[in-house]
Amino acid sequence: MLATALATVLAAPPPGVPGVPVDVAAVAGPACFVGAGVVAWRSRPRNRMGPLLVAAGLAWVPHQVQLPLPQEVAALVSAPWPAVMAHLAVAFPTGRLCGTWARVVTGAAYACAAVMGARRLAGAEAGAAIGTAGTYAMVAIGLAIIALQVGRLRGSSVTRRRALVPVVGAAVVATAVFIALKPPLIAGVSAPLLSLGVQLALAAMPLAYLAVLLRRRMDKGGVAGLVVRLTGEPPPAALQAALAEALHDPGLRVGYWVGESGRYVDADGRPVAPAPGQVLSRIDRDGPLAVLVHDPVLLEDPELIEAVCAAAGLALANERLMAELRARLRQLGDSRAQVLRAAEAERRRLERDLHDGVQQRLLSIPLTLSLAEAALESGPDRARPLIAEARSVALAVLEEVRALAQGIHPPILTERGLLAAVRELAAVVPVPVTIAAEGLDGAPPLERLPAEIETAAYYVVAEGLANLAKHAGAGSAEVGLVLSGGRLLVTVGDDGQGGADPAAGTGLRGLAARVEAAGGTFRVDSPAGGGTRIEAVLPCE
DSSP: OOOHHHHHHSSSSOOTTTTHHHHHHHHHHHHHHHHHHHHHHHOTSSSSSHHHHHHHHHHHHHHHHHSOOOHHHHHHHHHHHHHHHHHHHHHHTTTTTOOHHHHHHHHHHHHHHHHHTTGGGGHHHHHHHHHHHHHHHHHHHHHHHHHHHHHHHSOOOHHHHHHHHHHHHHHHHHHHHHHHSSSSOOOSSHHHHHHHHHHHHHHHHHHHHHHHHHHHHHHTTTTTHHHTTOOOOOOOOHHHHHHHHHTTOOOOOOEEETTTTTTEEOTTTBBOOOOTTTTEEEEEEEEEEEEEEEEEGGGGGGHHHHHHHTTHHHHHHHHHHHHHHHHHHHHHHHHHHHHHHHHHHHHHHHHIIIIIIIIIHHHHHHHHHHHHHHHHHGOOOHHHHHHHHHHHHHHHHHHHHHHHHHHHHHHHHHHHHHHHHHHHHHHTTOOOEEEEESSSSOOOOOOOOOOHHHHHOOOOHHHHHHHIIIIIIIIIIEEEEEETTEEEEEEEEEEOOOOOOTTTHHHHHHHHHHHHHHOOOEEEOOOSSSOOOEEEEOOOO
């Protein structure tokens, strides 16, 4: 039916041409719209273009067919069709009026059509004046429609422009021809030729929309070629390029789910976020798999996205594993770099402490002993206070050096192991500390853990207890050390005020970097008023 209607509207002369039935030529144009609307409505029921095309075709019928009605009533019935056509041209291709100007222009078209339909009720002279003014108003509305559609094309992305060009081009051409054929812009052209020009111009809109539907159907049919391209193990760039080509979006990016960090990363392990003017489409396969960052216009064809994602599902799953590995390597590299920076900062701090404290005191010892040596000539009584002062300074320097060394690496950790070092830390905390150890204190004793693991675990406990003493306002604390399955779980919890923010201070951030550099994971749970719990999981194999 649709093919017959299209052939008729393109090949048949307009009404009034000899040898052609008037009713066939008259209904060919409306039938073209109605047929295209039915096809569009069935293909995309959520899109408003189908109902709008059908409405445009039905509104055109009273203008094409001489209805057995009084002239005033016939004028009112046939008046809406230019406004419906304007609505159709503005709303292409989604069927929605997007933006204030689109609504203003469409509203003006309907208002103009209503006035034009009622002009016969105003009398012959007034009706003629209204008709002339209405004609120029419709021309102005047509020019506004052309400006709107051209502006949409200029401001659209490459992907949206690909979808808009056929239908917007058809709407612009139809509107331009409609304007050009409006009297009094032309003179001496017969009515049949005018009717033919209008029908041909208007028929371009449903034809263009059907062409877009056909192209989208062909795009879905081309998904089979994507499966062939993605056989084997395509490199990440090839996978993203293939998806971008299949979806006709050159700006498309692919992000892969990394469960450990709870975010999407690209093929190089960098976090993925939509740029302005882009949206996200998640791909799930028994949980999050990947995400497509793409142009919003693709959301108008979700079936195409689903078909492409289904065809590329295996390749996406394989690449997700590689992206997760790259993300871990990048995170490990960042953690190690942060540890190196922290170590350098600590070295400089120690250098300042030694220079400003220990070095100055050490310099004072030889000077004091020289004074004592000179005082011996006058008698030992004058030298004794100076020697005592030198001894006192030396002991103070010794204590200061021990304190600095304690901050670098506690001797008890090297000599007696992690559990003994943790017990010593707990002994100096001003609140009761309960230590629960599993797998670290038994008979016969287990082998010592790797030095870097013991050191990382020690500093987790030390930082947790130090924060407790300084900030938490806690009444008690618990330390847990559980060695199981080749992993060491270290926990420090208290019943204090909570509210600790790992991002606010350098202590917890440096601690997280130290744990991650050792291949572990670090987490802080500190709700306001609910205490604080620090948890680190360290690999021991």
